[in-house]
Amino acid sequence: MTKIFLRTLTLSILMLGITAGIFYMLWDQDEQKWATLYEFFYSDLPIGAWIVIGFITLAFLIAIWSNSITKKKESQIAKQLDLITHGELSKKKMRGLSKRNRKALISIDELVQTQKKSLQRMTNDKANVQEKAVQERLVLERQRLARELHDSVSQQLFAASMLLSATNETIGENLPEANAKQLAQTEKIVQQAQLEMRALLLHLRPIALKNKTLAQGLQDLLDELRQKVYFNIQERLEEVTLPKGAEDHVFRIAQETLSNTLRHSKATEVQLLLVERNGIVIFRVQDNGVGFSIKDDSHAGSYGLRNVEERAIEIGGTCKVVSIPDQGTIIEVQIPVEQEETKNDSHTTS
Incomplete structure (x- = not known):
């Protein structure tokens, strides 16, 4: 109301x-x-007074009209600003505004959207940094647990296995049949516990590539495994051309597959293959163990196939599993190699 009074007075x-x-x-x-x-005079008022009254009335009406227009414009701009905050501004919704106001609102909208993207990027970067720090702490903790398990439980299991084996050879023949069976069964349980512990250590303390090629990293992994397992390992490892991220995934797939083979397959021979043929990298692990039925989800889960398949999919590859009970298992991962595009100048025309 104050604005209307001031405008009326000014116009009058x-x-x-x-x-x-x-x-x-x-x-x-x-x-x-x-x-x-x-x-x-007219109606008891001089003509001059009527002129003044007319001007004041006209000024009052003009003030009300201009104030309503101003409020309408302010309300419209407020709606546009609200749309900007929600990212819903469009040219259709700016009808009725002047070209100058439309240009100003578009500039504000671009600035707000740019700031939103910057904040999202900063938030994502912060989350990635935090996640990376958490992963580093997890790796360090897993390595610490692996060292403690290797230095304590694993050594104790090895000592217990050696004692049971020596006891079985020394006095096993002189024991009653029931006691001899119990002693042999205890020895098998300890040996199975050793296998479980070695598989667990393989998960907790994985060998990193550390600037090595995938073939070199797999060779180091197999060399370490040979010192801890009883089955025969045969490998054919060739240098392949994969990005660093894909190499890490294939390396983890190898660890997962070998670990589950060690725990579940009861194999006496394991064959490892890494080659590149026709633009496709092929990684295969084959054993002559107990195998399992593909239709049996519980056995599939025990072999960790889900993790292997997920890792293969993440790098654009495929995973194929063939397993026959009492004959063995084959797990094969194929990853297409991205070929760099080369320019063929012979096809250019001038």
Whole structure:
């Protein structure tokens, strides 16, 4: 209401001043003509008073009209700003605004969206840094647990296995049949516990590539495994062309597959293959163990096939599993190699 009063007062003074200037230009200082403004009456009011009242009324109406237009514009701009905050601004919703206001709102919208993207990027970067720090702590903790298990439980299991084996050879024949069976069964249980512990250590303390090629890293892994397992390992490892991330995934797939072979397959021979043929990298692990039925989900889960398949899919590859009960298992992963595009200038035309 204060704005309307101020606008009415300003417009009234302005119009009266303009009118007075016009009368002065027309009548100059003629007192008789000026006298008509206050000598002639209409409804008990002089003509001059009616002129002043008319100007004030007209100024009041103009003030109300301009105030309503201003409020309408402010409301429209407020809606546009609200749309900007929600990222829903469009040219169709800016109809009725001046070209200048539309341009200003578009600039504000671009600035807000740019800031939103910057904040999202900063948030994602922060989350990635935190996740990386957590992963590093997890790796260190897993390595610490692996060292402690290797230095304590694994050594104790090895000592227990050696003692049971020596006891079985020394006095096993002199024991009653029931006790001899119990002693042999205990020895098998300890040996199985050793296998489980070695598989667990393979998970907890994986050998990293550390600037080595995939073939070199797999060779180091197999060399370490040969010192800990009883089955025969045969390998054919060739250098392949894969990105660093894909090499890491294939290396983890090898660890997962060998670990589960060690725990579940009861194999006496394991064959490992890594080759590149026709733009496809082939990684295969084959054993002559107990195998399992593909239709049996519990056996499939025990071999960790889900993790292997997920890792293969993440690098754009495929995973194929063939297993026959009492004959063995084959796990094969194929990854297509991305070929660099070469320009053929012979096909260019001028």
